[in-house]
Amino acid sequence: MLRLTRLRLTRYRSYPEAELRFTAPLVVLAGPNGAGKTNLLEAISLLVPGRGLRGARISEVATGGAPPWAVSGRFDDGLGGFEVGTGTAEEGGPDRRAFRLDGEKLRAQSELAERVAAVWITPQMDRLFQESAGGRRRFLDRLAMALEPHLAREVSAYETAMAGRNRLLAQTREGRRAEPAWIAGLEDAMARHGIAIAASRRALVGRLNATLEAGAAGDFPRAVLALQDPAAELLDTMPALAAEDALRAGWAGSRGRDAAAGATLAGPHRADLLFTHGGKGIAAGLCSTGEQKALLISTVLAHAGLIAAARGFAPLLLLDEVAAHLDAERRSALFAALAALPAQSFLTGTDPEVFSPLAGKAEHWTVSPGQACRNPLP
Ligand SMILES: Nc1ncnc2c1ncn2[C@@H]1O[C@H](COP(=O)(O)OP(=O)(O)OP(=O)(O)O)[C@@H](O)[C@H]1O
Ligand SMILES: [Mg+2]
Incomplete structure (x- = not known):
């Protein structure tokens, strides 16, 4: 099991300096509002x-909003472990x-993604089912x-190519000529990366279900x-190369419309993930707050098990204020499920009593x- 065994904070938000050593796969962090x-x-x-889980600006996480800041984590992966450090970069602002x-x-963040993963549920995600597709897509x-x-x-390669295409289309709207071959080149990059993205998402959703x-x-x-996601649907009926061709043709045919809109209107960047309550057969948006939280939790639990089986380690689970929304029965179902998972979980709450079944x-x-x-649970 991948486990965070030490967390060290330097000038990180409300922590001028702190070090926490974790020994258990299940960690409860309790304290009043605003405690940290x-x-x-x-x-x-x-x-x-x-x-990160707040999507915050990098400079904002420094204590008092004044960089530099740093966070480091020691991980135990059963193979000798490793240490990850992050913080204000020396260059680039x-x-x-x-x-x-x-x-x-590290030159590329993706090297890190090979070693660690984390998934979270936060109170802000209570709006996930009411808001636009962006939040669900990021999840x-x-x-x-x-x-x-x-x-x-x-x-990131898809987004870079799309931003380039949008810039060239904006030029044509302003009456300046943009070389069609350049636009086609960017659409080609979008198609290749877009189908790779659609294939990853499609595979994950199938395996999760x-x-x-x-x-x-x-x-x-x-x-x-x-x-x-229309791009993922293409993959239901044709091989990836044909699906790339279809995306390319779609974008080539919508340059005028996209130029007028000032944006690429269709593509994998518009994908959405829809949730249904399996027992009731109703859409998540119509479920109660507690039920919605339960749908997110069941997805995250299933995902952790799936990743552990597929990659040999499960993502860390960061569950912020999750127990508070659940009734006692569902809370004990959650605690039982977490204890059975090969994943390290961090749970927060204002009331330590809520976690007493975990003593x-x-x-x-x-x-x-x-x-x-650190102290014993009440
Ligand atoms: N950059 C920063 N510098 C200093 N303090 C900060 C910074 N950013 C946030 N804080 C402070 O950190 C404190 C703790 O915030 P945090 O959201 O972790 O609390 P919490 O324990 O989760 O509370 P709640 O139960 O209300 O969710 C807040 O009082 C906030 O003002
Ligand atoms: Mg909080």
Whole structure:
């Protein structure tokens, strides 16, 4: 099991300096509002590629908003372990961060994705089913990246190519000529990376549904997932190369429309992930808050099991304020499912009593501004 055994923070949000050593696969962080619980989860989330669980600007996480800051994590992977460090980069401005693996500077974040993964559920995600597709797509991509780390590279290459295409189309709208071969070249890159992205997402959703159907979420209400993405649907009926051709032809034919809109209107960057409550057969958007949380949890639990089986280690699970929304029965189903998973989980809450069924099974930290102390669960 991949485990974070030591977390060290330097000038990180409310923590001028802190070090936490974790020994258990299940970690409870409890403390009052504003104590710094979410900050700890966020710091852990920054040990993997991406912008962390708040999607914060890099400069903003420094104490007082004044860089530099640093976070490091020691991981035990059963093979001698490794150390990940991140923080303000030396070059490129305050909003760039750098990574180190065992003290060596990393050139690409994707190297890190080969070693660590983390998935989170936060209170902000309560709006996931009401809001636009973007949040659900990012959630899906984080899950898919844990299965196929190279997806991170595909997504950024796709976005770079699309931004280039949008710039050239804007030129044509302003009456300046853009070489059609350049636009076609960017559409070609978008098609190759776009189909790679669609294939990763499609494979993950298929495997997750199968895992969920096989009962991976235990006593949890089972989610049924549906990927809504015309690019992924192409792959249902044709090989990848033909699907790339179809995407290319679609974009070549929509240059006028996209130029007028000032954006590429169709493509994998518009994909959505739809959730249905398996037991009730109703869309997640119509479910209660607790049911929605349960759907996210069952998805994340099934995913952790799937990744552990596929890659030999499960992502760290960062569950912020998750227990608070659940009734006692569902809470014990969650605790039982987490204890059975080969994944390290971090749970936060304001009330340590909520976690009392975990006494003897989880390690417990009391968080207060600027520090965290280990003590037994009440
Ligand atoms: N860059 C920063 N510098 C200093 N303090 C910060 C910074 N960013 C956030 N904080 C402070 O960190 C504190 C703890 O925030 P955090 O969100 O971790 O609390 P929490 O324990 O999760 O609380 P809640 O139970 O309300 O979710 C807040 O009081 C906030 O003002
Ligand atoms: Mg919080």
